[in-house]
Amino acid sequence: MDKLSPARRSWNMSRIQSRNTKPEILVRSMLHRLGYRFRIHMQGLPGQPDIVLRRHLAIILVHGCFWHRHKGCKLAYTPKSRLEFWERKFDENIRRDEEVMRELVKMGWRVLTIWECQITDPKELQDRLIHFMKEEQE
């Protein structure tokens, strides 16, 4: 009945939980204000990337620090109970993120990862986006 493997399903669950988050929406509206057109959660690309700027061959991933395990970040804490469960889940997420990144880069996409904890200063976020989008022209 259920064709998804447990690993795949839990990955999908974590993706669903990390969709349309506040940080993601902030990045989207900032890009919009800068005049960029993009698609979101694009099917048919590895990992269904959060933000895809096809004409620019650019992808922006907005990562929740907890699910995607931002290294050294206080938001990426490990729950104290069911330690094994969480560690397995986190390992899965990290491996999956690395795989997605490798595939996207191989396909010729430029990828910018923005962590949720980095979205505190709108000006800084804007500078970062502008910088990333300008790199293609070099």
Ligand SMILES: [Zn+2]
């Ligand atoms: Zn973080």
